[in-house]
Amino acid sequence: MPEPPPADNKINEAAVIITSHNYGRYLADAIESVLAQTVNPKEIIVVDDFSTDETKEQAVKYSDKGVKYIYGEWHNAGEARNAGLKNSTAQFLVFLDADDVLHPEFIRCGLNALKNNPSAAIAYTDHQCFGKDSFRYRAPDPFDWERFDTENHFNSSDMVRREALLQAKGWSTSNLHHIDWITWRRILRLGWKAVKSNGLFFYRKHGSNMFPTLKEKASYAQRSGFLELPATLFIPLSGRKWAWPLTAKFLENQTLPHERIHLVIMDTSQDAEFGKIVREWLSGSDYPKITYLRETVGVKGLADQFRGDHSDDAARACSLIYNRFAHMCDTALALFLEDDVLPPLDAYERLIRNFDVKVISVSGTYMHRNRNSPVAWKISPSGFPEDINIGKGVAPVSGNGFGCLAARGAFIKHAVFHDGPPFRNFDQNFYNSLDPAKRYQALIDWDCLCRHYRSPDDYAFPQTQTAHSLAC
Structure with a gap:
């Protein structure tokens, strides 16, 4: 009719x-x-x-x-x-x-x-x-x-x-x-x-x-506008006063054009003095669009508590943090940085260039703070995440952490982050939620090497034969 x-x-x-x-x-x-x-x-x-x-x-x-x-x-x-x-x-x-x-x-x-x-x-x-x-x-x-x-x-x-x-x-x-x-x-x-x-x-x-x-x-990253369009950079801060100067210096010198970035800082420290330090830096930065949020996601100092005693609380806090951000993400690309991870200055430009039609995210390489394996995994034949060894170049993985990550903003916005089954971590559940029939890919750049700090003078760093310079 x-x-x-x-x-x-x-x-x-x-x-x-x-x-x-x-x-x-x-x-x-x-x-x-x-x-x-x-x-x-x-x-x-x-x-x-x-x-x-x-x-x-x-x-x-x-x-x-x-x-x-x-x-x-x-x-x-x-x-x-x-x-x-x-x-x-x-x-x-x-x-x-x-x-x-x-x-x-x-x-x-x-x-x-x-x-x-x-x-x-x-x-x-x-x-x-x-x-x-x-x-x-x-x-x-x-x-x-x-x-x-x-x-x-x-x-x-x-x-x-x-x-x-x-x-x-x-x-x-x-x-x-x-x-x-x-x-x-x-x-x-x-x-x-x-x-x-x-x-x-x-x-x-x-x-x-x-x-x-x-x-x-033109490459996919060029055709899609990923190299030109606004992007959101999300950094949750736990209140580590020793780590903030490292993060601030990275933000000052990282090479993705600052005028393109909506910088979103989520301060979960519950520390007024720390919050003041961060806000003062933000007020003098050259990022034209900044959102500063204060959130209580758990007990003060939770990020540095022993995971064995507080793993459930930490997992729940992470899910809350990323759900809060997902609701406000409105750019084609969402960039992530954890406050104890220090990437190369050109990390985000490098990661973005690796996008293609089926690629959902591209991660830098950083190690677990307390074990000698990268924060990335493959799904075993039994259906559970298992550690993998460091590889070469850019390669697919089953998933990775959000410590240094470029991801499609639409997929973040539509996600529900949670620490329930099948896995107990928000990042593992996020990648598990992708429709396997559509053959989406998570990539990791094994040459984009990041420091994962335990303290001001101690960090885990990937040991590879093709180490990329970490200019700071």
């Missing part, structure tokens, strides 16, 4: 913005598909980004049908789309690349999806490939946050609510990442939702499509 028309069908609230860079040979097909819509758009705008072909000639042929033509020299798809945004007024927007076309019902279905869901900003669709390749991609319904977080499945042409796009400051304009994916991420990070539309988008496959070219030239 076809969908009913939008309740206010007499008001054409959609604009279609067609961007072209030397796609004049395809432009007429794109325009004709817009003119054939069962709900006519309020505006049709062709944005010509420094084309040297017949783009202008093709566009002006349709001026008597209300097609507006804009020319600029942006050399950037995001800038061209933002020019169309600036020159449009409609509440709902479709950004169509000139080599693609829309199904006649595309606008009607998109309007229905968004008007029936006022908290939704993006109406995504299936798409049908044609040209050099032919197949139908069926997008998940409802929205699958795990799939979207690991690999973009939205199209640039998906209908978007104007207000949400403006809140996200328009289209991303970087040439280093997947601008569609990053723009949709920005919108969803603001709290807007994505819903599936019954519309259909036709994606032309030819020799010069943008995304395959980007995929060949």
Whole structure:
């Protein structure tokens, strides 16, 4: 049964913005598909980004049908789309690349999806490939946050609510990442939702499509924006006054751009003097966004109590700490540092570069303070975590501690950290909760060597043949 028309069908609230860079040979097909819509758009705008072909000639042929033509020299798809945004007024927007076309019902279905869901900003669709390749991609319904977080499945042409796009400051304009994916991420990070539309988008496959070219030239960490987007660095502080100067010095000198980082400090010390020292340092730091939290998670000094007597209390405290943070994590990447772990200054940049589609987290290497094994494990044939030996390079593990870690923020935000069965540690339960059918990976960089301090002058340090310099 076809969908009913939008309740206010007499008001054409959609604009279609067609961007072209030397796609004049395809432009007429794109325009004709817009003119054939069962709900006519309020505006049709062709944005010509420094084309040297017949783009202008093709566009002006349709001026008597209300097609507006804009020319600029942006050399950037995001800038061209933002020019169309600036020159449009409609509440709902479709950004169509000139080599693609829309199904006649595309606008009607998109309007229905968004008007029936006022908290939704993006109406995504299936798409049908044609040209050099032919197949139908069926997008998940409802929205699958795990799939979207690991690999973009939205199209640039998906209908978007104007207000949400403006809140996200328009289209991303970087040439280093997947601008569609990053723009949709920005919108969803603001709290807007994505819903599936019954519309259909036709994606032309030819020799010069943008995304395959980007995929060949850029790493996953670049395409996903992990090397450019804001990240959250979470540090729970237990009140070790001797360790704080080491942590502070690391924060001052670590190489991931400070302006990108939301620094979240959770002070569980229950020590007013210690808290004052930390806050004074924070007030003078160059991190532009800082959150300082005070939490009581157990008895004072719990972190340095003998684990045999207080293991249950410590496990419970850790679960509380990470649940508290998970609730507020809103960035694509979550970075973790424990207050007795000291990584190399370039640790987070190095870890981030190792992400790929199925990688959930990448850890640095640090040893248990009281036994000669890394804080990482594999699952034994009997189904329980067991210690592993230090390896080489970057390798998969079943899981690892959170002492020096880069992880996908969405997976942290959706996690429930607990110290109950099957294991008694929050980190082991976190990795155990990942769906094995999806074959997610936890990686460890065996060459990213961290000190794990027992006291100001005593620390555990991995002994490897390929030790990476720990510059402090």
